[in-house]
Amino acid sequence: MLRQLLVIFLLIASGSIFAADEEKHHAIHQELRNLLQGIETAINTEKYGDLKQYFSEKLRVTTINQQLISTPDGIDAYFKDWFGKGGYLIKLDIKLNPDSLTQLYGDPANPSWGLVYGGGIENYQLTDGRYLPMKTRWTATVVKEADGKWRILALHIGTNFYDNPIFAAVKDSTKYYAAGGMGVGLLLGALLMFFWKRKKR
Template identity: 35%
Template sequence: MTRTLGCVVALLLSFLSAPVLAQEAAAPGGAPPDVEATHIALRALKQDMEDALNKQDVDRMLTHLHPDVVFTTMNNDVRVGKEAIRAYYDEMMRGPNRVVEKVTAKFEVDDLTRLYGNTGIARGSSKDHYVLTDGTDIVIDSRWTCTMVREGDRWLIAAFHYSTNVFDNPLLSKMKNYGAGLLSIVAIGALLAGFVIGRTRRRKATA
């Protein structure tokens, strides 16, 4: 009787575990198919956002954003909502006082997106190439964090935060060089002024 009961339990366990084993075998790395499909969708989202940014296709970028998206920019500005982000883009790249002539970026992820139900958090780096309206051509290494939410069958970006090293970046180096050049000009000007003033005084003294 005990042996028969043990066989029945083993048989039931084999039936219960079969679907799980089938799911693990169906996806790379042992991940369930729905999780793998989610990561495929998120990789496609990243790639399309990168492509839209590099082509300056703002309308396409906005389709991937949640209506209440929060974007923290590299210049420490915070924009909330799609239209606020469109206005920021127009201000920086299209308006009469624009700063950026062109930007291209290459986004890299540190690891797979961490999934919490219908929320995902990704992090990584970005190599951003900027051409500014004053002719400055620089490449900045950035860090980013992105929060995404699933609504229906789509993943949308709910928050994106950009940052760079404030102690070591091309813009800081440019400002340091500018400051050193300005100090040199001021020093030369002071020397010339001192020479002229001294010469004038000597002429007055001998007159």
């Protein structure tokens, strides 16, 4: 009984510490939530030019296709390349979910940078009408800059190589061609047998 009470006390105490830490830096965490929401809104409403306000001038972003963006203007150029005239995609709807609160570092009373990670869903609409829902994982480093605002310094986005619609499509097409190849092989075998029997006659 005493052990159970001790466990309950420790759980309550740890929860209180977590809540106090969140409350202590509530304004920072709220700004970071707004930053994430701003990114989602800009992408989902196709206002790609609005994105650079959320990133540092010294940004390093690795996109889902492993392309590196190293300038604020490169963000808008990236989206125009994919979604502009002659691009491969029509639209992207994105939802980003952090796994937990941003881990803040630097002066405990006045943090200067943080680390946050989580998952997401990126729903791509292709020019041929297909939809590709991509599950992603992402990690971001955020910094408090000279003007007092928090921005993303580094961002890396990746997807599970074995669990995404592109891999599934390739796997299905491989099965299709493998089945087709087997059929062609059987047909060629039958034709060779036919001509061999005719030759023996």
